[in-house]
Amino acid sequence: MRRSRAFIPTTKESPSDATLLSHQFLIRGGFINSQGAGLYNFMPLGKIVLEKIRAIVKDELDRAGCMEVQLSFVTPMGLWERSGRADAMGKEMLCIKDRHQNDFVLSPTNEEAMVELVKNRVTSYKDLPLNLYQINTKFRDEARPRYGLLRGREFLMKDGYSFHSSKEDMVREFDLMEETYKKIFTRLGLDFRVVEADSGAIGGEGSKEFHVLANSGEDTIVVCQSCAYGANIETIFESEDEISALNEKSYEELQLKKLDKKCSCGGELSFKKGIEVGHIFQLGTRYSQALEANFSDENGRAKPFEMATFGIGVSRLVAAIIEQNNDENGCIWTKESAPYMVNILVSNVKDEAQVALGEELYEKLKASHVEVIIDDRKDRFGFKMKDAELIGFPYTVIIGKELQNGLVQIYDRKTADNTSVNADEIGAKMLELLK
């Protein structure tokens, strides 16, 4: 991509309503813009990041044997009445009427629709297990949307549902999804913890949350210093007052608070703030029973499916990555999430030698399938550099003054190191670096 032709509207000033750093940088960097309370447009850079995350989620799920589907976003109200959730979900469901005055709901989640899809199509134990997922828009009419993409009303979520003939098999799949989720978040380059959680309104027995560690996180979790154990504080403290008191504390205050309990491994426990980006539940037969979704077992008897459900906040991840990876200058994308891996910064576009080298490198990297953008705008060095840091490309190749000495620089966004390289070796050097 040529920066001079790209739609990447960056700004120096931050909109007054953005409080979180991820929100400010995503708007200033031209990734997203606000369309209304809890509603966001994804501009080209935002869309690229979103699709990269989506692709990683899909890749790992497909490897684990899941199949992708796409359910209708608009669902008939009757579906929610049959499961008894029309009242439970309450005002979070955005209800609309069609021209015949029939009631519909914009999907806040899809347990019901997925059960209806599978019911009477999967009828034998021989067809089980089955794990279906979709990556689709959700709408929850939150009482108070905030924090940009972290708590929108409309958002992109991966929701998966598995069907089993026995509880044991369902638990096996639950464990497989835990491992799959770990692979997804690891690939995205995130520092995260898997924690024991309450199952909340969705119901069921076993439940685990995946939290991206970030000081600005809304949830408070307890993690062990020595082993992998982690838990949502809801599972550790009984009293509601104690839980909300902890949630209100800032990250700094939490670090001072000591926990007298020890982990079962003997390690020290400490508090962290986290952003919930994934949640997996063992549902059991709650929905299959309510919706009379049965299969025939080995003896020909009808039994309700054992089910589990698995969610990942895909659009929330866009913001979570930046909450965890930023500095005062802007975004620092991880390698798997970056909108472009390499930004070629031609310092002075009136200098023919700089332009020639920039173009040559651009073509070479493109030919090697590197995601590359060339900043060929007429602006000055400082302007382009600030822009590159705000957007957060992992590498910027600076072609400028030093070219007369036969040198260019590779700027590493994460470490802020500037490495000088011989100009005639830069192509090979970049390909080496990106291996």
Added chain:
RNA sequence: CGGGGUGUAGCUCAGUAUGGUUAGAGUACUUGGUUUGGGACCAAGGGGCCGAAGGUUCGAGUCCUUUCACCCCGACCA
């Protein structure tokens, strides 16, 4: 859903207490010139139904009524 606040140029905001020339600044944008390694400088331009509707008045960005939108604190929450 309670409490508080804000709507004026693409963005950040003055102007509203006390109604009165043609509604302002910075930034962004256009053109010309000078610059060219950390968000440059000079000059000239374009850009506004002052959130919307109604009212008071000779006259409303400013006063009154209604309404919509957005933000913050709380309650709630995948």
